[in-house]
Amino acid sequence: MKEGIGSLVRSIVAFYAATVGFGLSHLLALSPSQGAFYDHRWPCFMIVALLALRLLTGSSAHLGTEYPTSASPTVAGAVWFGVDVLFLLIFGFCALRSAYAASLEEFLGWCLALSISPLLGALTMLRNGGSWKKWRPFLISDLVISLAVGLAYLLYPGASDWPNLLGWHPTVVWTLAVSLLCTITEIPWQLYAAGQ
DSSP states (O other), X not given: OHHHHHHHHHHHHHHHHHHHHHHHHHHHTOOGGGTHHHHTHXXXXXXXXXXXXXXXXXXXXXXXXXXXXXXXXXXXHHHHHHHHHHHHXXXXXXXXXXXXXXXXXXXXXXXXXXXXHHHHHHGGGGGGGOSGGGGHXXXXXXXXXXXXXXXXXXXXXXXXXXXXXXXXXXXXXXXXXXXXXXXXXXXXHHHHHHHO
């Protein structure tokens, strides 16, 4: 029974990874008939991949430390596990919606939802005095990326006249840069937090 928790966590995380993989595959399969979005398929692919990687590694670390295989499951623990799994499903849905967006503006909107949802999920860590202190760097990173993607989403309509880098819309370049920075800085913290 106790190993069942660990295998359940691995199965849920694998399902999330496979779901996001379908979205990433769709981004790469875009055709030139999709206009401006086709021209941005590579940075959009990288943004979704980076945001999803952050959430995949973070969720895996969180689920693995909050629900260790040696602990006996309780009813309250099962309810909170369900809440955590629900948030992982929300992350996957937002990642898929961003990958299947019809326009760059819609893409940025779903990336914003994908960035904000971990902040909402983090509120569940406040339960019973939870272990939120060791996850503080991730909360800060989630806040930074949410604000950055929110800014990109708000500035998108007026940013078309700005200089493009590599032929990409400036808000897409900004979102990619922030996603890369947050992912690179966050994954070592996730390894550290998971090891405690």
